[in-house]
Amino acid sequence: MRLSEKTVHLSDGKSINVDLLLCATGWKPAPPIKFLPAESELQLGLPHYSQTSDPLVTQADETIFKQLPRLRDKPDVSMMERGGNRSPNQPFRLYRFMVPPSSLEKRNIAFAGMISCLATAVASQVQGLWISAYFDGRLDRLASQEGARWEAVLHSQFTKLRHPYGYGALLPDFAFDAMxxxxxxxxxxxxxxxxxxxxxxxxxxPYGRWDYVGLISEWKQMHGNNPESTT
Known part of the structure; x- marks a missing residue:
């Protein structure tokens, strides 16, 4: 199978015209698609290997340590350090853990489910609603591209420092921070x-999945069918 513009080309020679492709291939802490060229991983905010350091990472760490100084004294353990020399040493850097800051204004790509938490069912529904509103330009609030990049780094660094024994150094991994x-x-x-x-x-x-029943209906009732952007 291969893809071209708005077309899926199947292995039997048939082609299907599509507007949207959803990949439901089982969960792994990585996208199911290999993006080319390799440099696109950086632009898309995906885990990758880098020999250079980002000044925003240092700034984010200091911001976190100032508010939560106990996180300075963390175990020197990382999931990413268990591989070879070329294993990814940079985690997902996505705005709201879903959107590459570089393409924020284009509204053409988002990654759902690239988190690990105990509230998977609810998080999936909320992420789905968020992505749909984002693609339609109907979010009530959306950061600037510069602000989105800062938040992506800040939030990914927090999950790394907060959960050093899990997947935190690679992707958002939280149990107590889902709410x-x-x-x-x-x-x-x-x-x-x-x-x-x-x-x-x-x-x-305590909150449970029953507290989030009817989210889509609530959003429709509050926003109506007006297609104009509110961002």
Missing amino acids: PYLDMLLKDVGVETRRKDSFFKELFE
């Missing part, structure tokens, strides 16, 4: 983040 991530995405799409029906429950009742 803030979901809240961030829901605020972007303009959907209520406090899902409980009382203040008491917000304080004392």
Whole structure:
């Protein structure tokens, strides 16, 4: 199989005209497609090997250490250090863990599911809603390209420092930080983040997948069918 512009060419010689390609090939901590040329991995914010350091990484680390100084004293362990010399030493650098900052304004690519968390079912639905709104230019808030690059580095460095024994050095790997991530995405799409029906429950009742039922209907009700961008 191969791809050309808006066309999928099958191995039997048939061709299919498409507007969108979804790859549901099983989860691995890497995209199922090899992007060429190799330099595109950097532009797309994908894990890659680099001999140079990014000044934003140092700046992000210092910003994190200033707010969370305990993270300075972390184990010197990394999933990426277990491979060969050319194993990726740079993690995913994606805005909201989904979009390459370099293509933010183009709205032509996003990576869903490149995270590891305990709330996979809910995160998948929220990411799907976010990506759909992003492609349509209907997010309630969206960073500038420069701001997106900074946030991509800051957030990826946090997951690396926060979870050194997991996949944190390669991709977003969080168990206890799923709720803030979901809240961030829901605020972007303009959907209520406090899902409980009382203040008491917000304080004392745990969240579950049942609290996120009806997200799509809520978004439609709040945004209507107006196709104009709100970003």
